[in-house]
Amino acid sequence: MTDTPRTLVRRNPWPTGVSRPVVPPLQLSVVYASESPDELDAQYQGRVQGYTYAREGHPNADHLSHMIDGLEGAEGGLILGSGMAAVSAVLLGLLKTGDHVLGGDQLYGRSLRLLTQDLARFGIATSTADSTDVAAMAAALRPETKLILVEVLANPTLRLADMEGIATLAKARDITLMVDNTFTTPRGYRPLDHGADIVVHSVTKLLAGHADVTLGYIAAKDPVQRKAIYDFAVTTGMTPSPFDCWLAERGLYSFSLRYDRAEENARKLADHLATLRGVKRVIYPLRPDHPDHNRAAHLLGARGGNMVSFELEGGRAAANALTRAMPEVAFAPTLGDIGTTLSHPASSSHRAVSPEARAAVGITEGFFRISVGVEEIELLIEDFTRGVAAAATAAEG
Ligand SMILES: *Cc1c(COP(=O)(O)O)cnc(C)c1O
Secondary structure, three states, rough: OOOOOOOOOOOOOOOOOOOOOOOOOOOOOOOOOOOOOHHHHHHOOOOOOOOOOOOOHHHHHHHHHHHHHHOOOOOOOEEEHHOOOOOOOHHHHHHHOEEEEEEEEOOHHHHHHHHHHHHHHOEEEEEEEEOHHHHHHHHOOOOOEEEEEEEEEEEEEOOEOOOOHHHHHHHOOOEEEEEOOOOHHHHHHHHHHOOOOEEEEEOOOOOOOOOOOOOOEEEEOOOOHHHHHHHHHHOOOOOOOOOHHHHHHHHHHOOOHHHHHHHHHEEEEEEEEOOOOEEEEEOOOOOOOOOOOOHHHHHHHOOOEEEEEEEEEOHHHHHHHHHHEEEOOOEEEEEEEOOEEEEOHHHOOOOOOOOOHHOHHHHOOEEEEOOOOOOOOHHHHHHHHHHHHHHHHHHHH
C-alpha cells in the first residue's frame, strides 16, 4: 500500500501488486500525466503508446474498438458518441463542397436528413436511389460522386441491397463505398470482406444490446481516410464516454449468444405470424416469400437476423389493439435490445414521410417492425397470437 496521504488534493498513486483485475477497469480520467517533455514527444511521434487527453482517445474506447475490429475484420476502428456521430464523421470528415453523394433511398431517417438537408448547406449534393437495383444506383451517379452510402437491410421493409453489384460499381468508378451495418451486424454480413471501404455501426443497437448506451463505430480500410475521419471526430468532439464504452463492452461479451438466440426466435416467430388470421404478410429475409429471397440466401447464407416486419389487416384501430393487447412487449422505436421491442413506422420513424410515399414502399397503418429478443419463444408466440387476435377483432368490428 501507499503512504498515508499528506493532503486530499494530490492524486495519490493507485495500489499496485502482482495481481490484475479480471474485469477491464473503467478509466474516467480526462487527462493523462507524462514523465517528461521528451516522453510526450515520443508519444506524439508514435514511438511509445500512451494517452494525453480523453477527447483524443482513451483506453475504454480503444478496448471496445479492438473487439469490434475483430468482429468486422477491420483495423484501427474508432468509437464515437453515437451511431449518428459515426455517420456524420465519415461524411463530413471526407467530403468537400462540390462533391456528390449517392445514398440508398431507404436509409435510416437521420442519415437521410443529414445527406439531403445538412450536407446541402455545405454545398455537397446528394441523390438517393433504390439500393436493391444496381442499375438505378448506376444511373444516379455523377462525375463528382465521391461516396455511396447503403445499408444492407432497409428499415423497416427489410429489402436487401444489391451489395455485390454496388461494390463492383463503386470499385469501377473509384468511389468510396460506406456501409451502415447496424441491422445485419458482422455476424450476418462483413462489408469489408465484400468490397466496402468503410463500415459504420450504431453500437447502441445489437452490439451493446441492452438499450442503455448510445455509441457508434467506424472502420475505414484506407489509413489516409481513417486519419481524416479521426481528426474530424476529435476536433468536433464526437468523443464517447468511458462509462458507455465500458457498458458496451460488457454487453458485447454476450453478443454472439444473444444474436444466435434472437435470430432463431425471429425465424420461428416469422413463420408463426404467417399462420395467423389477420396477418396480411410477413417479411423475413430467409422466408421463400421475401422479395429478395435469393439475394438474402446468397449474401447472408443462413443468417436471417433478428428483425421481422409484418402487416396487419385493418388500419390504425387494428394497430392500437395489437400494442394494447401485448403490453409486455415494449412498443418503442428502437431495436437490438435483449428483449423484444415493437415499432410502428407510420407513427414513429416514418411519420414525417407522406402517406403516399409510405404506401409506395408498403408501409401502411397496419405495418409493424419487430426487433426480436432472446426471451423464450413460447412466450413470444403467446404474446403475438394474443395481439394479432385482438387486432383482427378490431379490424372486423
Ligand atoms: C439507430 C441507427 C443509427 C443511429 O444510431 P444512434 O446510435 O441512435 O445515433 C444509424 N443507422 C441505423 C441503421 C440505425 O438503426
